Amino acid sequence: MAEKKRLKDLTLWEKMYVPEVVKGLKSTMKQMFQPRFTMEYPEVKFEPVGSYRGRPVLVMEAGGEERCVACGLCSRVCPALAIEVQAGETDREKERYPEKFEINMLRCIFCGLCEEVCPEEAIVMSKDYELTFSNREDAIYGKDKLLKPITELQDRIDFLRSNK
Amino acid sequence: MGKLTIDGREVEFRQGQTIIEAATDSGIDIPHFCWHPSLSVSGNCRVCLVEIEKMPKLAIACATVAAEGMVVHTKSDKALSARNAVMEFILINHPLDCPICDEAGECKLQDYAYNHSTGEGRFTEEKQHKDKRVELGPYVMFDAERCISCSRCIRFCDEVAQETELTFVKRGDRVTITTFPGKQLDNPYSLNVTDICPVGALTNRDFRFKSRVWDMSSTQSVCSGCSRGCNIDIWVRKNEILRLTPRHNEQVNSYWMCDHGRLDTFKEVNSESRIIAPMLRRDGTLMQANWSEAVAHITSEFKAFSSDEIGVIGSAHATLEDNYLLAKFAKEILKTKNVAMPSHIKHGTADKILITEDKSPNALGAKLMGITSENFAVIMHAIETGKIKALYVMEEDLVALDHKFEAILAKLDFLVVHSVVKNATTALANVVLPAASYAEKNGTWVNINGMAQRIRPAVATQELDRSLDGMSLSRLDKFGTNFDRWGQVNKIDARPSWSFITMLFNSFGHKLKFKMAEEVFHDVAKHVKEFHGLDYDVMGNQGAKISLVAEKV
Ligand code: SF4
Ligand code: SF4
Ligand code: SF4
Ligand code: SF4
Numbered sequence A: 001m002a003e004k005k006r007l008k009d010l011t012l013w014e015k016m017y018v019p020e021v022v023k024g025l026k027s028t029m030k031q032m033f034q035p036r037f038t039m040e041y042p043e044v045k046f047e048p049v050g051s052y053r054g055r056p057v058l059v060m061e062a063g064g065e066e067r068c069v070a071c072g073l074c075s076r077v078c079p080a081l082a083i084e085v086q087a088g089e090t091d092r093e094k095e096r097y098p099e100k101f102e103i104n105m106l107r108c109i110f111c112g113l114c115e116e117v118c119p120e121e122a123i124v125m126s127k128d129y130e131l132t133f134s135n136r137e138d139a140i141y142g143k144d145k146l147l148k149p150i151t152e153l154q155d156r157i158d159f160l161r162s163n164k
Numbered sequence B: 001m002g003k004l005t006i007d008g009r010e011v012e013f014r015q016g017q018t019i020i021e022a023a024t025d026s027g028i029d030i031p032h033f034c035w036h037p038s039l040s041v042s043g044n045c046r047v048c049l050v051e052i053e054k055m056p057k058l059a060i061a062c063a064t065v066a067a068e069g070m071v072v073h074t075k076s077d078k079a080l081s082a083r084n085a086v087m088e089f090i091l092i093n094h095p096l097d098c099p100i101c102d103e104a105g106e107c108k109l110q111d112y113a114y115n116h117s118t119g120e121g122r123f124t125e126e127k128q129h130k131d132k133r134v135e136l137g138p139y140v141m142f143d144a145e146r147c148i149s150c151s152r153c154i155r156f157c158d159e160v161a162q163e164t165e166l167t168f169v170k171r172g173d174r175v176t177i178t179t180f181p182g183k184q185l186d187n188p189y190s191l192n193v194t195d196i197c198p199v200g201a202l203t204n205r206d207f208r209f210k211s212r213v214w215d216m217s218s219t220q221s222v223c224s225g226c227s228r229g230c231n232i233d234i235w236v237r238k239n240e241i242l243r244l245t246p247r248h249n250e251q252v253n254s255y256w257m258c259d260h261g262r263l264d265t266f267k268e269v270n271s272e273s274r275i276i277a278p279m280l281r282r283d284g285t286l287m288q289a290n291w292s293e294a295v296a297h298i299t300s301e302f303k304a305f306s307s308d309e310i311g312v313i314g315s316a317h318a319t320l321e322d323n324y325l326l327a328k329f330a331k332e333i334l335k336t337k338n339v340a341m342p343s344h345i346k347h348g349t350a351d352k353i354l355i356t357e358d359k360s361p362n363a364l365g366a367k368l369m370g371i372t373s374e375n376f377a378v379i380m381h382a383i384e385t386g387k388i389k390a391l392y393v394m395e396e397d398l399v400a401l402d403h404k405f406e407a408i409l410a411k412l413d414f415l416v417v418h419s420v421v422k423n424a425t426t427a428l429a430n431v432v433l434p435a436a437s438y439a440e441k442n443g444t445w446v447n448i449n450g451m452a453q454r455i456r457p458a459v460a461t462q463e464l465d466r467s468l469d470g471m472s473l474s475r476l477d478k479f480g481t482n483f484d485r486w487g488q489v490n491k492i493d494a495r496p497s498w499s500f501i502t503m504l505f506n507s508f509g510h511k512l513k514f515k516m517a518e519e520v521f522h523d524v525a526k527h528v529k530e531f532h533g534l535d536y537d538v539m540g541n542q543g544a545k546i547s548l549v550a551e552k553v
Helices: A018-032 A073-077 A114-119 A152-161 B017-023 B077-091 B108-115 B152-160 B192-196 B259-264 B291-303 B320-334 B362-369 B374-386 B404-409 B474-480 B495-507 B517-527
Strands: A058-061 A084-091 A096-104 A123-125 A146-150 B002-006 B009-011 B049-052 B071-073 B141-142 B166-169 B176-179 B202-204 B217-222 B233-239 B242-246 B279-284 B287-288 B311-312 B390-394 B414-419 B431-434 B442-444 B451-455
Touching: A058 A152, A073 A114, A073 B002, A114 A123, A123 A152, A146 A152, B002 B017, B009 B017, B049 B077, B077 B108, B152 B166, B152 B192, B192 B202, B192 B242, B217 B451, B279 B291, B291 B414, B291 B431, B291 B495, B311 B320, B311 B374, B320 B362, B320 B390, B320 B442, B320 B495, B320 B517, B362 B442, B374 B404, B374 B451, B442 B517
Parallel strands: A058 A146, B002 B071, B311 B390, B390 B414, B414 B431
Antiparallel strands: A058 A123, A084 A096, B002 B009, B049 B071, B141 B202, B166 B176, B217 B233, B233 B242, B279 B287, B279 B431, B442 B451
């Protein structure tokens, strides 16, 4: 019976152990002087690019009004049922507006379907990824937290328009 | 009976029927905007153009009388391209309003744009602009840009409501709808135009923007506004009724319902003054109690009165099942003959269309259960003279009927009231029981012509579970959880009157095992000859005529 051979037997050099340890240390030393990629979050914050999908927000026009007409399509398409919209009537030229607009951030899966379906470009994915809450109620964002001035959202809107 | 061929299928028709009528009767759908089965033919929308062999040109199916041996093609190249052209033409001046339009989701124009048009328009010029928010009447809002000039609304007013109120003015692409000078769209049936308008040009001001149609559940029921018992759908979102719409039943209400029934009958269900738990009077004030305390209290109190001292009031607003068990309770347990119900007849309020004089939905049903309005006055008089000392009232606000009754009821030693909302009668009661409203229970009503029709729960009470109890579900009901804010709906602890009376029977030592309204109805069908052979399945969603053998209505 032939002795069972290992797939690869260690060479004498490898069996000596120490040279291999030195090889490993060399690699470590080399890395220590490479440029660093790690960010010291939260002291240093990551600024995403336009294609990033952070939490969905509502676009606030220059005049302080929302673009949203409360059509409810985002609420309909949302696969996680995160969005609740209650429409109301106003005397403004755009007769329909969201009396209530809530996104349950515990449900949202950041898929961006709401943004894609919106006929008014009124809901877009922002760069905001900092979502912390200490209870369920706080995770339901109302219009106060959702409305963002359009100037802050220009990157995303440009990205969306260039990828139509 | 003749025969014609539509799309290769042989179809029967009655002499004088049009192609579209023959097709509809055999379940073939020919697209149409202006044609309506219950209105005259106008033939202006041109969407129903079909190809008929041996005819030189396409013909409109709504105005072409069917003839023996006719061969009709609704899907031939010629018919399809004509339909597409008509759709493109209609959409030329149609605004892109769907996001803000209440009709979206149940809009014929949307549906046809998907199904019968290539979805391409060649019109790049500025669209014709018109008035967008015109109050045509107290309940109806008109958006002139969305109107496709089908004239259904005009024909409805002329032919069904029989009040000439609407007309076209101007011509060509400027044509629009308006009311005649000095007139408003305010006939008692005005809101039906919002149902038949194929687009979102006419909207219900009471419902405007309250909900998207795809977010609501709809439940087949019957209107509680008068003894016609118009068939309706109850539209509910988050356990709240948002609108009622008429449901087709040729034997009762055709496609229509009146504005009073549509607007005024459902608000009570979600009202602030709902009674949310049983209440017992302790030391002069009504205090919350639980159901078994209420049962025990009523049982012990009633035992202190002799049969002659007890009166029982049923209701034409309650169901057949409620009244049946109440009458049985009066006869077998309380052993009293003092049983009656008040009449809700308001003389001179009927019209020749749908509205009847009797403002309750189930007077005939209650009567057949042995509860009549004849000796109601006698009972009230007996209370006044002190002969009747204890009264059991089911779902009637007696004080609202006549203010004199306030002083009379105050003379009673013991008063039990089932009621949906707090009112002047419950304020006098010793025991108040929260009754499930007509939108929260199963049951049967019998209309003025003897049609027995089912009502079904559309709003859940605490003892109802939407899916387990087979109630209709909206998208949110299906997929939501209790942790969602919109899942945490307000459920009231109300019960149907028949179910509470069953508890009373048992507490008086008389075993009754009804768990569902349907079982009570089986008992009715067994014991009341007019209902022999009927059950919930036979009544289905179109009702069933009871046999009024001895009865003359
Ligand atoms: S889809 Fe857009 S316009 Fe419609 S409700 Fe959502 S955010 Fe508003
Ligand atoms: S990102 Fe996705 S899950 Fe979140 S709200 Fe939009 S559609 Fe819903
Ligand atoms: S009428 Fe129909 S097609 Fe026109 S805007 Fe309303 S929903 Fe859209
Ligand atoms: S308002 Fe509606 S029903 Fe009346 S003509 Fe216009 S589209 Fe037809």
